[in-house]
Amino acid sequence: MHTVITLLANDLGPSLKSGLGSIGYGLAAIGPGIGIGMIVGNSVQAMARQPEMSGTVRTTMFLGIAFAEALALIGFVLTFI
Numbered sequence: 001m002h003t004v005i006t007l008l009a010n011d012l013g014p015s016l017k018s019g020l021g022s023i024g025y026g027l028a029a030i031g032p033g034i035g036i037g038m039i040v041g042n043s044v045q046a047m048a049r050q051p052e053m054s055g056t057v058r059t060t061m062f063l064g065i066a067f068a069e070a071l072a073l074i075g076f077v078l079t080f081i
Contacts, residue, residue: 021079028075035068 043061047054 025075025079028078029072032068032072032075035071036065039064039068 039061043057043064046057050057
């Protein structure tokens with residue numbers, strides 16, 4: 001089985017690698033997408049429950065979004081490596 005994969009990789013070369021990279025990035029983007037959705041959803045709930053803390057919650061939400069988006073960008077960069 002390994003030899004078949006090696007032969008296919010040698011024959012298809014760059015096109016196979018770029019296709020697999022795109023699939024890998026698509027899979028890598030699922031986690032941050034779910035994470036950002038959870039961050040925003042829970043932040044909206046927190047702001048609805050305690051409107052006086054909305055400024056603090058919003059700041060924390062944006063920090064969480066930035067960290068989750070950094071994971072997506074790392075996945076995007078790894079596509080090209």
